[in-house]
Amino acid sequence: MKSKLLIVDDEKNMRWAIHRALEKEGYAIFEASNGKEGVEAFEKNQPDVVLLDLKMPVMDGMEALKKIREIDSTISILMLTAHGTMETAIEAMKLGAMDYLSKPFDVEELKVQIRKALHVRELEERISYFREEAAFETGNIVIGESKPMKDLMSMVERVASTPATILILGESGTGKEIIAHLIHYNSPRKEKPFIKVNCGAIPETLIESELFGHEKGAFTGAVSRKMGKFERARGGTILLDEIGELDLSMQVKLLRVLQDKVIERVGGSEEVPVDVRVIAATNRQLKKMVEEGTFREDLYYRLNVIPLHIPSLRDRKEDIPAFVQHFLQHYCKEMGRGSMSISTAAMNQLVNHPWKGNVRELENFVERLVILSPEDEVKTVDLNTGKIGSLDVEAENKQGIQLPENGLSLDEVEKNLILQALERTGDNQTKAAQLLGISRHTLMYRMDKYGIRE
Template identity: 40%
Template structure:
């Protein structure tokens, strides 16, 4: 629901318009310039109905001030003096449109609907502009120390023709890093192709990688280029490389060493110039030990390793990611969610996020679909967010307790550490420990804290 401010020095007009529009908008009213500017500064106003003759104030001057504070707000001028001159002046100063008094509610409703369409279009344009800007960088959201280290590595390797292995848990954004390396580097004008080694059966993966000649096998009705050849002079991203069949690994190793391929059914080799970027959520060193991954291929792929941190290790980025996903899904789902409540954000910052950024994205999308508010609230989040086993344990919140330690010593530690955590706030400490303040005072005295 959009926020609408009605500004008119006649209280009766504010009241009647508010009554007529309150089912479709969250309505604010002001009877003078001072109150109008105060509301604009303090509230997220989307549209304004502004009287051209506002007591001692000039509506045009008020319009200019509002536009200075919030340029994107939609302002519809109301006037009993519907001269062409005043209307044109208002439009030149940034008014969306004007309507003459007495107000026809149906006409006003149509104007407000057009105002809503303008807001949605403007939001979409801004979002797409931001996407272009983000794509020209990394399209990776975050400013934590660990993600900045990833940015630094991208900057260092993007223009150097060496193979890169990206490691990290599922959902951390490994393909985004691969794309950033390619599209920021010297090969950016050349092809970037992706193949998921775990999504294609072993018997088909070889033909997808190397291509084949007509008649090479049943069903090979014509020549087909493989994705390695299609990536010539560009980059091939081998996602989930740890799931590749060990026999096929041998052939990929030969391509990296010899820089040539031989399509299935062909007697001739084809020279290729391809940069290989690989990714896995497996521990490849363990796979090598267990003879499931070739050691020589591992060393060929792992010239530079970029390890993506799990979301739980960069929780300071969660708020920025949520803001990004809200903007994204507002456009996609035609919603107008303004943000997230402090309690809901706190719950998400404590959550373990085994699915990492991808899981957070799904949670935000789900919340935007389900919420009936302008803000994502705790009740809009999935129940598992609040399950104790899914909540991250902050090491700063742990208390050292040893086997055989007496109960009084343990109780003293709990009181002492909790008081310290809340800067000596007894009320908060008593509330957290589920005890009365009088009992807490007695315990503090008993343990001489």
């Protein structure tokens, strides 16, 4: 694919000269005669590098630079001016310009700067990709050696190299996102973006804009064109998690994307081609939803090309010890605590627990265990005081804490209690930790987790 350049300069002859010199390099080139047109051309064409003049009518280069960086903070911008001073050069660099060339400039130098800008952009994209991949590979990932998981991984290995749409089914907390990651990173698309969308977490009024993007002025607050998740995933994979939460109108629009490989931004009429592999995931019974009329049958069959079912943790108990050991090592390292072990009796208790929240519940429990356990060897008594799996309602009632009918967020409760303890002790972390019955190190870990600053 050709790299795209945008030339923004009010001097027609200058644009012509640059265009002529650079088109021989094989670039796709777009032009604009002032800053306002430049911002609009940037939104429309999404170039890889922008050549931006400083002094222009309607909107000058500095203002255009700000607006373009608001749209895409990673874009490489080269400033061009015959009015350059060191002060304006420094200001442009502070605002995000990559470099600064004073007119008249040598064409060969410009070519070198453009190649450098393209190289930097490519490196940034690869760094972003490798950071995500590294986080994935070094995170809390255990697959398990049980027969159900071996069968699942055998299927993942077979389908990863194909372009087929995949539907991942499983209870909440079983690791559907991890399986989607494995499919992407073992596919020919592995060096392209992996974009995750939680369909159940986005309001119905915003989901179309989030997926397909919108045009400037499409609705109140749409001050500029915005790329949606499908465009951002170009060449890669998009995971539509909780696909069963989409309403029927969005299901129709998603069906068109799967059939025609095009999208339309909200407020636009232009068809935008998208080369994206779709992986959908849900903990709901889509076939039953089809029978009830809440999920489109044609979309169901489009998504269900290759179904992958992840078994619950209670159906693969032999994998639990490996998960426990992995989470123990991970959280001991993260919290700066020495190694911990699990007694045979304690492990048996963990293996025989139902874990209705699956791997996610087990992970949360082990994390809590690392924080609260006073000993390095976890025994059965530690597990009992740790309240496996669900809240100890009787103990909570004695403390006067009642679970609201609509539920609550434990993270929010914990964060609020930490803030109260810090306020009561005048931000004295040692005293706050004593009030909460935890170590100062654990308190600092929790403060960092919730973004609580000193």
